[in-house]
Amino acid sequence: MLNFLQTGRQGFARRGQVQLRRSTVETPVFMPVGTIGAVKTIEPRDLERLDARIILGNTFHLMLRPGLEVVQHHGDLHQFMGWERSILTDSGGFQVFSLAKIRDIDDRGVEFRSPVDGAKIFLGPEESMHVQRVLDSDIAMAFDDCTPYPVSCQEAEKSMLRSMDWARRSKKAFQGSPSALFGIVQGGVYPQLRERSLAHLLEIGFDGYAIGGLSVGEPKDEMYEMLRFIVPKLPADRPRYLMGVGTPQDLVFGVACGVDMFDCVMPTRNARNGWLFTSAGTVKIRNAKYRTDTRALDENCACPCCARFSRAYLRHLYQINEPLYARLATLHNLEFYLGLMKRIRAAIENDTFHEICAEYEVVV
């Protein structure tokens, strides 16, 4: 279950609140990714300080390690990882297709080998819903077939129809849960398929609607084209979630199309790889020009990293593989992403969102 209040708008951009079991999420929102029970290098109290209200957990990873039994001993995923606010879990579908050695795939689901210990595992809509119910995430995602890119229209249709069948079974298997369930629009880069997918989902009925299968290798123009086309068609009274996207520009573009929710590993993964987001552009901290640069990473940022350390110090920590580097860099990049969303929310309230669009060269 979930309550969505739209509290403001500017053009297609929406300002709202998603009321969940454990927290109220101000939208548009960016959800940090806590893949295997932790946002890498980050404590829950750091996320609280960042005013994050919802994070992501990955069903596929968590069912492999620590496994459901361990989580159940703690009650649920929240108690296991010491995070009392909301969690959205993906269905496991995406990771099965990208990370596991698939043994067999048919309309029932997917049989694969665990990349951890080689064990044979079966995951279909019923199994995915079971896992997500045990994790007790506040938003569960329907199990879907991952359409590759590039793919023919015929293949994309077949994959989409399978996802729609799985969406129906996901809904059925999730009945009685106090949490929310989102359906996922598929259909690759084919607008008619996307529309048909959405019609299927609306017929089934979900608490929110996600757009999946984008940012999977297609040119950015194609992704933007598809967002322009499909996002305004999603029901206005339900939250809209763009999965696995993206760069700061992508977030601004998505919001401009009417997206409410985003997740992406970009701020956290890029941080670890030395790619830092600042108000003055990207800083690749390994660059020799930062060797003696005593300035803060971002002089307009108040995060624990920028408040105390220089670019030269961060570069030093990066060079010596000091684990503190990844933590400071991640704290900063999350501050940047969550700060951008905060700016966007305020801008929609104040009818100044077009200024942020101009800043990021976003034209919808």
Added chain:
Amino acid sequence: MLNFLQTGRQGFARRGQVQLRRSTVETPVFMPVGTIGAVKTIEPRDLERLDARIILGNTFHLMLRPGLEVVQHHGDLHQFMGWERSILTDSGGFQVFSLAKIRDIDDRGVEFRSPVDGAKIFLGPEESMHVQRVLDSDIAMAFDDCTPYPVSCQEAEKSMLRSMDWARRSKKAFQGSPSALFGIVQGGVYPQLRERSLAHLLEIGFDGYAIGGLSVGEPKDEMYEMLRFIVPKLPADRPRYLMGVGTPQDLVFGVACGVDMFDCVMPTRNARNGWLFTSAGTVKIRNAKYRTDTRALDENCACPCCARFSRAYLRHLYQINEPLYARLATLHNLEFYLGLMKRIRAAIENDTFHEICAEYEVVV
């Protein structure tokens, strides 16, 4: 310069204050090791929360990376690493002997190859003092020759005499510095050599006296024997520092002999390797018995790790190589070490230190 106030005692155990340029250190004290400009995984604000007043920096590592020039751009090591309280730097001697490919060693000093880039580097007492002055540590250590173990009495004597010559030159090179300089008693496992070394140092005159060359492979009984013998002979009006030691029991033993200051990588390194100190004994977190253990690591501990996470969660993070594991484990082990020292200080004040000795089976 340094002021030492002895504020209490029980037997040989001393309670005191070391007043340094940047902070007043309550003794007996354990100093966390911040090898290359960071206590691994830990932020300065974490150390402040732990009420750490002084940490260690390693001259050898810092001169290689980031190099003096980078530190100088920030002012000093404190400003570089964002730590305003005190820092003790070692002389680099120990690491030169244990980590570098030595090209040549004579009475002038040591020529070695940088393990980072193969560059030829010379380090003698004058060079070590120069580096420590640039780092502007609050306590510098005299440059010394590292006596191996086992070693003949003759070799140990030769090494000790070289260290004493280097101590004299260190004192001279350090003249005019506002910081404190400690001399290091050497002489291996030979009591007469240790006594002669101390006599040399006293003649030169230092702000504090350290015991070096222990915990280098000798049986623990021999180390304890030597501490019983030499610590009470160190001047009572100066701080006494036992270098690179040790286990919680070693700390209690050292204090019982009259030691004021300790450092060791044990709490931080062991944390990363899954070895956790608790009030109920050691926890090796990788052990399968912790897989579903929902209890806090140490139910008598209020650290950020024990306040929020279970043993099973820590074990999970350890198993998946999540960097957050090392941070939480290090926070806990430092809490344990610094908490033990706090207990020891209170016990000496209350004449109950013998109870801690009994708890750790320490007999001096």
